[in-house]
Structure formats: structure tokens, C-alpha cells
Amino acid sequence: MADLVVKLSRDLAQSMLTSGSIKDGDITQTLQSFDARLAxxxxxxxxxxxxxxxDGVEPEKIERLRQKLEGLNGIEAAFIKPSDALP
Known part of the structure; x- marks a missing residue:
């Protein structure tokens, strides 16, 4: 199974690491609409x-979520990593 990975901007990543949440409504709403969350x-x-x-995104929806996330402010990259690829 493949993993969806996003690279957040430095500020958003820091916010997520310190508070456990993102203070960006577009990213949060997009993740919630797919019943997904950031690990x-x-x-x-x-x-x-x-x-x-x-985490939490259904496999058949992973590409659609990737496309939606990659266009949002604060997301520097969104990609699908094959499960057998190195981290």
C-alpha cells in the first residue's frame, strides 16, 4: 500500500509539531472531507x-486528495510514496 506524504511550509510544520494541529482552514477542511489526518x-x-x-484516506481516493492538497497554500509538495520506498 502506498502512502500519501505532504511537505508543509516551515511555519505550518512548526505549528503542527508544537500544537498538534494546523491553523489553516483550507488544509484542515480538505483533510476532513476525506476523513484523513496528518501523522x-x-x-x-x-x-x-x-x-x-x-493517514485515514481510502486507497481509491488517495490520488484525488493528493491533487487537492498540492494546490493549497502552505503545502510545498504532495506525493504518493510506494510502500517499499525508503522514507
Missing amino acids: MPTDAVGESAQFFRV
Whole structure:
């Protein structure tokens, strides 16, 4: 199974790491409309702290959610990582 990963802007990533939530309504609403949520990064050092896995999205909706997220302010990248790829 593939993972949807987003790279947040430095400010949004910091907000997520310190408060556990994003203060951006568009991102939050988009995730909620797919019953998805951001998972904390396993490596919260340097640039890697900006990469968050998206959990809860149904496999058949993953590409549609990726497309919606990649166009939002605060999202620097959105990509699907094959499950056998290195982190």
C-alpha cells in the first residue's frame, strides 16, 4: 500500500509539531472531507520535520486528495510514496 506524504511550509510544520494541529482552514477542511489526518513525522530534525504522512484516506481516493492538497497554500509538495520506498 502506498502512502500519501505532504511537505508543509516551515511555519505550518512548526505549528503542527508544537500544537498538534494546523491553523489553516483550507488544509484542515480538505483533510476532513476525506476523513484523513496528518501523522507526526518520525524524524523531526531539519527539513525532514516538514514531511507528514496522511493517514485515514481510502486507497481509491488517495490520488484525488493528493491533487487537492498540492494546490493549497502552505503545502510545498504532495506525493504518493510506494510502500517499499525508503522514507
